[in-house]
Amino acid sequence: MAQTPLRGADATRVKIENFTFTPTALTVKVGTVVTFENDDDIPHIVVASDGSFRSKALDTGDGYTFTFTKSGDFPYFCALHPHMQGTITVIP
Amino acid sequence: MTHHRGSNGEPVDRRHALECMIWAGTGVLWTVSGGVPVSLGLLGEAKAAEAPSAGFTFLQISDSHIGFDKAANPHAVDTLKEAIGKVQALPEKPSFLIHTGDITHLSTASQFDTAAQIIGGAGFDVHYVPGEHDIIDENNGRAYLERYGAGARGAGWYSFDQNGVHFVGLVNVVNLKAGGLGNLGADQLAWLADDLKAVSASTPVVVFAHIPLWAIYPEWGWGTDDAAQALALLKRFGSVTVLNGHIHQIMQKVEGNVTFHTALSTAFPQPAPGTAPSPGPMTVPPGQLRNLLGITNVAVERGREELAIIDSTLAGS
Numbered sequence: 058m059a060q061t062p063l064r065g066a067d068a069t070r071v072k073i074e075n076f077t078f079t080p081t082a083l084t085v086k087v088g089t090v091v092t093f094e095n096d097d098d099i100p101h102i103v104v105a106s107d108g109s110f111r112s113k114a115l116d117t118g119d120g121y122t123f124t125f126t127k128s129g130d131f132p133y134f135c136a137l138h139p140h141m142q143g144t145i146t147v148i149p
Numbered sequence: 150m151t152h153h154r155g156s157n158g159e160p161v162d163r164r165h166a167l168e169c170m171i172w173a174g175t176g177v178l179w180t181v182s183g184g185v186p187v188s189l190g191l192l193g194e195a196k197a198a199e200a201p202s203a204g205f206t207f208l209q210i211s212d213s214h215i216g217f218d219k220a221a222n223p224h225a226v227d228t229l230k231e232a233i234g235k236v237q238a239l240p241e242k243p244s245f246l247i248h249t250g251d252i253t254h255l256s257t258a259s260q261f262d263t264a265a266q267i268i269g270g271a272g273f274d275v276h277y278v279p280g281e282h283d284i285i286d287e288n289n290g291r292a293y294l295e296r297y298g299a300g301a302r303g304a305g306w307y308s309f310d311q312n313g314v315h316f317v318g319l320v321n322v323v324n325l326k327a328g329g330l331g332n333l334g335a336d337q338l339a340w341l342a343d344d345l346k347a348v349s350a351s352t353p354v355v356v357f358a359h360i361p362l363w364a365i366y367p368e369w370g371w372g373t374d375d376a377a378q379a380l381a382l383l384k385r386f387g388s389v390t391v392l393n394g395h396i397h398q399i400m401q402k403v404e405g406n407v408t409f410h411t412a413l414s415t416a417f418p419q420p421a422p423g424t425a426p427s428p429g430p431m432t433v434p435p436g437q438l439r440n441l442l443g444i445t446n447v448a449v450e451r452g453r454e455e456l457a458i459i460d461s462t463l464a465g466s
Contacts, residue, residue, distance in 0.1 A: 099429050114255060
């Protein structure tokens, strides 16, 4: 299912629900603070594929924030359930 | 209840194994979907294992998730206590327990302590492997290894021998790759190859690990990327039994010399593959929970290559 990337003005929040990052693809401007929030009854860990960020284990209701200071594509996944994947695209 | 043996004790081929599972309907009703036997549901109370005349039994518990308190089961501590109570009430005491991971929900010291008090309080030797929920302390698994890593290699893998059976505990929950499944890794596979060198092909082998070593449902991560390499190392053995947890339901497959089996959780059920939006905890109507939680008793009978695997639920007698 193709997803239209959301703009930074629309959302700086990635919801984790049903073992899915929503939105799966998110575009933000440099300097944006993105919050990943876990709404599942199972913990998740958000980790960048290039290792540039990694959350602690997020229990139900826990959030993790990261400030994206460089432009580029930042694919990430859940370290516990690695079939869960998403991408943050950071533009100048 | 499932047996892998004909009524007269003769080894059974794959077709007969499947028939046998249907026949053994006192505990679990099986059907075959895509070549994989799938549990349809429980038919009343599971029978206790018949005591073998020679040999020994061991018991598998899994996915106790101490610390879990959500709607699917707010009382995971109590259901673990009930499971251990069933173990203590078995007519033939198992020689030891194996725990196939997710001992805790969040790897905290207090959750590990509670689990150790309940499980250890039963007085059995317990052999653990970690689940992904056991390695999420701030030091990425040190808490587990400090408690259970003595004598283990790497992230916690090891082997031991009991009554002529070779047991191998594997770890497939660390260093997971984006888009991937469970992972054993090159170091562990090299260790396994070396470990099995000294074991004769006629020795029954039991392999246990948290995430299934067969591809049950990759869309939910229910499989292990490099399991085929481990299974290739096990090909020359006459009897291989693979015991896993992680999916909180009974699944079984017989393929050649290898019997794969997954155990119930003692904490909460998870949906059958693809029947829900996600593999998250499944909340069932009140009164049904204990039909979906339980333990697995494994009997090793002398002179028989295959092991008898008997699942029983907390609701069963």
